[in-house]
Amino acid sequence: MIDVTELTKRQGRATVVDALSFTAAPGRVTGFLGPNGAGKSSTLRMMVGLDRPDGGTVRYDGVPYERLRRPLHEVGALLETESVHPGRSGRSHLRALARTHRIGDRRVAEVIELTGLAGAERRRAGTYSLGMRQRLGIAAALLGDPAVLLLDEPVNGLDPEGVVWIRSLMRRWAGDGRTVLVSSHLMAEAALTVDDVVVIARGRLLAAGPLEEIVSGHASPGGSLEEAFIRLTGGPADHSAGAGAGAGTTAGAGAGTAAGAGRSERGSTR
Numbered sequence: 375m376i377d378v379t380e381l382t383k384r385q386g387r388a389t390v391v392d393a394l395s396f397t398a399a400p401g402r403v404t405g406f407l408g409p410n411g412a413g414k415s416s417t418l419r420m421m422v423g424l425d426r427p428d429g430g431t432v433r434y435d436g437v438p439y440e441r442l443r444r445p446l447h448e449v450g451a452l453l454e455t456e457s458v459h460p461g462r463s464g465r466s467h468l469r470a471l472a473r474t475h476r477i478g479d480r481r482v483a484e485v486i487e488l489t490g491l492a493g494a495e496r497r498r499a500g501t502y503s504l505g506m507r508q509r510l511g512i513a514a515a516l517l518g519d520p521a522v523l524l525l526d527e528p529v530n531g532l533d534p535e536g537v538v539w540i541r542s543l544m545r546r547w548a549g550d551g552r553t554v555l556v557s558s559h560l561m562a563e564a565a566l567t568v569d570d571v572v573v574i575a576r577g578r579l580l581a582a583g584p585l586e587e588i589v590s591g592h593a594s595p596g597g598s599l600e601e602a603f604i605r606l607t608g609g610p611a612d613h614s615a616g617a618g619a620g621a622g623t624t625a626g627a628g629a630g631t632a633a634g635a636g637r638s639e640r641g642s643t644r
């Protein structure tokens with residue numbers, strides 16, 4: 375179980391994550407949804423200790439990330455297209471990472487197989503397509519066979535076959551009882567993949583709960599997640615950060631915050 379409580383991050387004078395609270399449960403895929411610039415990546419970075427919060431906590435089964443004894447085995451993360459040395463092969467990148475965490479070459483071979491990189495693993499990573507780099511990042515996240523997976527826009531750069539692949543991978547992980555938190559601004563894709571939804575804009579929680587509840591509570595009868603999202607945020611998911619995001623948040627915050635914050639204050643999304 376992931377518990378994010380009152381998480382806050384400031385960048386200069388802007389509050390990019392604003393007292394954000396939500397949970398993500400094992401056995402479920404939780405979609406972390408928001409327009410561009412909503413604060414999804416900033417939140418995910420704080421969740422794995424890459425950025426220090428100005429306030430609030432993130433706990434995994436009650437334990438803060440910094441206190442996890444074997445972090446790579448407990449939380450795997452794909453945060454952005456990993457910076458991999460372009461002259462290094464995918465396999466040697468994974469082996470180096472594995473070694474620093476006392477993970478053997480056998481697991482490296484397994485994640486290469488699992489992510490469809492077999493055949494390309496000896497090629498220099500500099501020659502990889504964006505989709506292959508995404509697969510390499512996912513392979514790295516899987517090295518420790520973690521119980522929690524955090525994925526920041528994992529379908530970016532993937533072709534349709536890759537999109538289906540990552541969707542079924544996430545479903546399988548959740549089916550195994552893992553906790554999967556996946557950020558996205560693609561509502562049609564999210565609707566096919568997630569069980570639960572956390573919607574944010576301007577760093578604030580707008581709504582959280584099971585997918586069907588969010589759709590039925592915020593879209594017209596028979597409506598879609600996309601419609602619920604637009605109503606909550608006041609704009610389409612892929613508008614650029616800036617005027618649109620600001621206006622959207624103001625419009626959507628009233629209705630959404632009450633339901634979302636209430637749910638998170640109870641400490642559960644279900």
Ligand SMILES: Nc1ncnc2c1ncn2[C@@H]1O[C@H](COP(=O)(O)OP(=O)(O)OP(=O)(O)O)[C@@H](O)[C@H]1O
Pocket residue numbers: 385390408409410411412413414415416417559615
């Ligand atoms: N290092 C930084 N310095 C200054 N501002 C930052 C920094 N990182 C993020 N921001 C700002 O914080 C806000 C949230 O950005 P973030 O990348 O977390 O949003 P996001 O929801 O992941 O958006 P996207 O879908 O576009 O990646 C944006 O306004 C962004 O410009």
